Amino acid sequence: MPGEEVNDSLEAGLPLEQPEQPTLEILRHSAAHLLAAAVTQLYPGTRYDVGPAIEDGFFYNFGMPHGMTLGPSELEAIEKKMGDLVTQKIPFERQILPKPEARKLFAEMGQDLKVAIIDRMPGEVGEVGIYRTGEFVDLCRGPHVPHTGWIKAFRILRSAGVYWRGREENEQLQRVYGTAWFDQDELEKYLHRLEEAEKRDHRRLGKELGLFHLDPTAPGMPYWLPDGFIILSELIQFSRRELRRRGYQEISTPLINESALWKTSGHWEHYQDGMFLMEGENGQTYGAKPMNCPNAMVVFNLGTRSYRDLPLRFSDTGILHRNERSGTLHGLLRVQKFQQDDAHIFIAEDQIAAEYERILEIVDHFYGVFGLTYQLRLGTRPEKYMGDIDTWEEAERILKEILLRQVGESRFTIAPGDGAFYGPKIDIIVDDAIGRSWQLGTVQLDFQIPRRFACSYVGADGAPHTPVVIHRAIYGSLERFIGILIEHFAGEFPLWIAPVQCEFVPVQDDSPEVANAIRDAMHSMQEAGIRVFQSQSAGERMQSRIRSSELRKVPYIVVIGKRDVERGDNVVTVRDTRRNSQATLPLTALTTQLVTEINERRLPGS
RNA sequence: GCCGGCGUGGCUCAGUGGUAGAGCAUCGGUUUUGUAAACCGACGGUCGUCAGUUCGAUCCUGACCGCCGGCUCCA
Structure with missing residues (x-):
């Protein structure tokens, strides 16, 4: 609404x-x-x-x-x-x-x-x-x-x-x-x-499933709890692998930078309200980074760059802090601390279209993996902008052309004035459980910041040229992305990102034989890379444990009791909580099945 | 930041101008169980913070902090 x-x-x-x-x-x-x-x-x-x-x-x-x-x-x-x-x-x-x-x-x-x-x-x-x-x-x-x-x-x-x-x-x-x-x-x-929809609310599920915590002492700055951290790291790991394959190089840069850096980049003038500032020992002012781009410029400038080096793709999964007005914060979807799967790509002007094409392909791949449908949105020159209007209009024209060619008129919208202060952008928009739209990924075109940092490369003509930079994040804010995922899946994550993938429940908890069988079974699944967990709390009945696993939305529950141990054939009964079905099969077959589901990044119910 | 609302044990929520309860969770005991909650008992809260009104405030008033729904702003 x-x-x-x-x-x-x-x-x-x-x-x-x-x-x-x-x-x-x-x-x-x-x-x-x-x-x-x-x-x-x-x-x-x-x-x-x-x-x-x-x-x-x-x-x-x-x-x-x-x-x-x-x-x-x-x-x-x-x-x-x-x-x-x-x-x-x-x-x-x-x-x-x-x-x-x-x-x-x-x-x-x-x-x-x-x-x-x-x-x-x-x-x-x-x-x-x-x-x-x-x-x-x-x-x-x-x-x-x-x-x-x-x-x-x-x-x-x-x-x-x-x-x-x-x-x-x-x-x-x-x-x-x-x-x-x-x-x-x-x-x-x-x-x-x-x-x-309220039951899918990521704030509610985040608390129930122990994924993250927002403390009053750090408003809008999520703590990632162990289970939530697994999701975060799986997403980053997936992204890393995909980006390395596509010629990205990962770097890591300072969280806090002296104001001189922000003055060069233009953030001081155009983005100061959104920054957390602090005093240094000698009276200098430092700012926590709201974006990674200035640091990427510093890295670019460390060497003499040639046109042969381009496109030069630096990814940076840094944590950002943005000082938001109170009253705008919203769970994981609007925060003051977030991690981005950010990257800055230095290219020559004639490489813009080709690189955008490569990036939009990544977007389609990533979002497809989660079954998320998205909209593209072109954000144009905002009121507070940097640079000259001609450059802006040229950049906007290029992006519009790319969109028309790649997805066609019906698949994108234009948001006038919604661009970054340094350039126009194409945003990836996804809806939450109650139909509110959120910007996740963003692909921004920037002619300004490289110029301000005096970035240059030697062209084929032997003369220096200023590179164009594409700022791009596919997930965008990992916090926001995970918030959307929680609502999208209602907490029933695809197996590959599910914090606990398989839980073992003993029928009797006073039997050393059963305990041993479970320990061995867990060990072999762990060896196969599966995240397994043993139901705790001594004295509970099996039914109660199953219920508790179900409530934590554990995808697979394996029940092992004396009867199984006595048979001694390593055949177990597994409960598939997503399909609400049961199957009896050898442990090795179950392991193979789960490994396949994980490796294929299968969506629940597919 | 603006408008409205909310803030009671780990969680979900009752409640009253005379300083508080329930269920779940936790802990202890009994039970050893075959696919969504066994039984008994115990522990646990300076009622968001700070002022004010009052003989007395968790309850009334104000400020602040946080949260919720919008507005604005944004990944």
Whole structure:
């Protein structure tokens, strides 16, 4: 639901055609009007702004009288009032007015926010639509349901303070979010879906499965606990192997650098707010790195580089710190400490397209391994940018061309102003459990920073040239990537990254024979590289242990008891918790099966 | 940073202006069990922090810290 764009042209103008059957979108838009009608009735003097239908619901923004804010008790009253208006079956009445007349109407009602919308409309619009719902009048193109009685299944969900027109320097309005459906059953289903999504929440699963910890003494700076660390290191190991094969060289660089470095790179001027700064002994200022790029420039400059060395690919899985505004942190998905599978690739200008192609191939490979579907997004020149506009436009043109050629117009979007301060970028976007979009990987084109560090290589012509740099991260932030993975798999990870791959449960825990059999079995699986674990807690019943393994989402549970030992054939019964099935097979066969599943990086259920 | 909400034992949550409970987990004992919770008992909290109101505050007020939902910002 966040970041919804409100398009004025949809809000105001000539009314749209009424379809034969109202759609969900129409219903929700009408619900937004109903909400505004309720609020203006309850709180006279309320100024109303915009109220569109959004995914799964609707909202409306209000300028409340006397700086009033909307809390739970107000929301309850509003929902009740809406219910009253529903039973009255008030018709939505359409009217078309010349623009000046509409302006006058809203001005007389003191609805300055509506007047502002009219004033922002393009000059060629001569007439606008007005919808009346009893006393409530809204500037609107519609269409709407015939009357308020249609809005039977709705729920007010929450309120939020939002800046008028999304700009921080503007007045803050009160936004009320709600959801609406055609019938009660669909509403219930939606609320149920929200509950299900909550069970996949990576913060909840992270705690339940002991993957990571966020301590109040280090807000937004995750601790990786043993089981979570296994996931982290498996991902890094996988990436390392793939990158080495593709000609990357790994380096490691300082976490803290003196401000001189940041001044050279431009971070001092353009990114200081996002950095943690500290004093040095002699009064110098140091900053924890928010990005690895300046260090990569230092490494590049250590030697005389030739065009024959390019592309020169330095990967750096460094830990970064970014000082975020409080209130923006969110579990692993928005943090102040994270590790990136970062790399900086130094190339000649004519190598840009080919290198991008190679990188986008890696992206496709990596995301495919996890079964993640992603969107690409081109981020263009931001307000705070470095360098000259011509270079920027050239870079943006190159990236757009690459995207058009590689994936086609339908597979990417453009986010104006979303580029890094040193260059435009192509981002990889993935959704979380409740449909919020997050940027993971990023492939950024940079003509600026190498110039600032006076990087150069000797060209085939014998003359010095400035390299172009591609900053790229495939996972992006490992923290964020793992957060997404937790939700994507609901904690049921592919075997190759599952912290515990196989757990052994004894039927009797007072039998030395059983204990020995388990020890031997575990040993042989460990030798094959499988992460095995023995169920602890003496005195528990087998059922209780199985339950506890299931809750920790252990993929395979092997139960061994006296009967198995007496048979002496090394045949075990394994429970496949993902398929909820059981199989009886020789231990060696089980080992082979798991090793194959790990090596093939098979997805759960495939 | 802004708006709203929340902050009680390791976890999930009750509760009251007279300094607190439950279940799970942990620990001890009994049980030795064949595929999602055996039974009995014990330990455990200065109720986020700091001020204030009050005879007395976990409960009321304020500030701060953290968290949650949005806004803004971003990997």
